[in-house]
Amino acid sequence: MKIEAHPHPVNEARREQILADPGFGLHFTDHMVLAEWTVADGWHDVRVQPYGPLSLDPATAVFHYAQEIFEGLKAYAHDDGSVWTFRPADNAARMQRSARRMALPELPADLFLEAVDTLVRTDVAWVPRGAETSLYLRPFMFASEVFLGVRPAEHVTFCVIASPAGAYFPGGLKPVSLWLSEEYTRAAPGGTGAAKCGGNYAASLAAQQEANQHGCAQVVFLDAVERRWVEELGGMNLYFVRDDGSIVTPQLSGSILAGVTRDAVHTLLDGLGHKVEERAVGIDEWRDGVRSGEVTEVFACGTAAVVTPVGRLCWRGGEVDSSVTHAGAAGPVTAEVRQALVDVQYGRAADEHGWMHRVV
């Protein structure tokens, strides 16, 4: 891969200042990976170049018809100085599935992995070393053809950028409050809910604003047909712990994103001896379950959010809080599975499932 080094990288003192308190999605490393796809030449011109603005014609198709997909994964520094990504092949495979749904060209998995690895190696000085920090990697692909007709673009660009990351939620491990969206839905059967495309996230923002107006950090979306089944938060999947020790998560209905963290959490919970079921979860099962004590913990999971305890579920006219019995902290199962996950990611526990991929 051709590498053009940045002529003026961020100086070490400033970089260290950023890495000491990176926040989420605010700062970017010195380089990025780009690749082009055309009908005639397929994928070509894969290169690393200095991070910086892309100059795009106003008629570039993505601005108009949102033909775009993305991924999210992290690189973790281990105590011995090595750097690892978590299940990158799963992100590569999901990007191919998203591409098929959005009529974009599939990026070969080995090219995805090479792009991510090369960016991490080039900008390895940007992998933060602090507790529970990581380098968030954001591969994305968009219709870069300059054309206003509505059809799949014949020129597509793939890009990977990297951003040092701390906690997604500023409150750290404090339970987040959720707003139940009764007016808006995120995805319908046959739609794009299972694809990781920008449009799904754009569609969630009005509901997100409503959540914020009601003092909540995130939105819970229900299914679009019966408005009864819990789907996801838009950027995170949900798990429910029941008083008999069993755990449920909404099944992949076709309109839910198949989270890599969601899948890892299922496997880890199995290994910890919990019985996990993937099935439809009704909103009443959540509301009534918290009230009756049958639902003892609720948590959200995702690459950015890791495992985050859920506290209040609010809607027009009421609320329940699944964190009161845990004194406003993470419940025991939430804390247990979170610890098991981060211990694998940071190399403190054996990688029994072959999830970690060494980059440096």
Ligand code: COI
């Ligand atoms: C991720 O967890 O990587 C996502 O894409 C979700 C987004 C809320 C940052």
